[in-house]
Amino acid sequence: NAGVTQTPKFQVLKTGQSMTLQCAQDMNHEYMSWYRQDPGMGLRLIHYSVGAGITDQGEVPNGYNVSRSTTEDFPLRLLSAAPSQTSVYFCASSRQGIDTEAFFGQGTRLTVV
Amino acid sequence: GQQLNQSPQSMFIQEGEDVSMNCTSSSIFNTWLWYKQDPGEGPVLLIALYKAGELTSNGRLTAQFGITRKDSFLNISASIPSDVGIYFCARTQGGSEKLVFGKGTKLTVNP
Numbered sequence: 001n002a003g004v005t006q007t008p009k010f011q012v013l014k015t016g017q018s019m020t021l022q023c024a025q026d027m028n029h030e031y032m033s034w035y036r037q038d039p040g041m042g043l044r045l046i047h048y049s050v051g052a053g054i055t056d057q058g059e060v061p062n063g064y065n066v067s068r069s070t071t072e073d074f075p076l077r078l079l080s081a082a083p084s085q086t087s088v089y090f091c092a093s094s095r096q097g098i099d100t101e102a103f104f105g106q107g108t109r110l111t112v113v
Numbered sequence: 114g115q116q117l118n119q120s121p122q123s124m125f126i127q128e129g130e131d132v133s134m135n136c137t138s139s140s141i142f143n144t145w146l147w148y149k150q151d152p153g154e155g156p157v158l159l160i161a162l163y164k165a166g167e168l169t170s171n172g173r174l175t176a177q178f179g180i181t182r183k184d185s186f187l188n189i190s191a192s193i194p195s196d197v198g199i200y201f202c203a204r205t206q207g208g209s210e211k212l213v214f215g216k217g218t219k220l221t222v223n224p
Contacts, residue, residue, distance in 0.1 A: 104155030
């Protein structure tokens with residue numbers, strides 16, 4: 001039972017490079033989201049999706065793009081990485097409906113130099 | 114009104130001690146959630162609270178939904194080394210699945 005799988009676990013990018021953080025879940029959850037975690041800041045919502053083909057912005061969306069072509073996958077794209085995007089990124093999924101438990105991946109630690 | 118104020122930011126305790134942390138907001142909510150993040154892992158749900166005044170236990174953990182619906186408390190009794198981690202309060206936002214998190218309480222337990 002894989003749950004939420006994120007790849008890669010670690011990544012170092014140069015400023016201006018692009019990359020995609022992958023997230024996949026095998027629980028048939030409708031709702032998926034991306035958070036970034038910075039020291040002393042908690043988890044801040046970047047983008048989220050309530051189902052295939054539907055995405056929306058969270059609290060800190062600038063510099064990130066997402067798409068949701070399937071229920072299982074929700075990739076996060078950095079088009080031109082900046083040092084301010086150095087962070088730990090978490091993907092989460094849950095069944096649709098409020099007050100349902102969110103399941104998190106193990107995170108991707110990204111460093112932009 | 115959307116922010117959650119979580120305290121303390123960090124705690125250093127001896128094994129066997131009890132721990133208490135809390136979360137407050139200026140807005141009223143219908144749900145309070147407590148997550149724990151082990152080092153190098155993603156957060157995991159510990160306890161969910163759905164009613165004002167509700168008191169719920171999960172092993173050595175006890176959480177309460179404040180009667181004013183603006184706060185919540187998490188207590189850990191007889192702490193052990195594996196309690197180390199960051200504890201987050203969270204709530205859903207505006208009747209949606211979106212989770213808003215507090216900034217976390219980092220717990221260190223000395224054997």
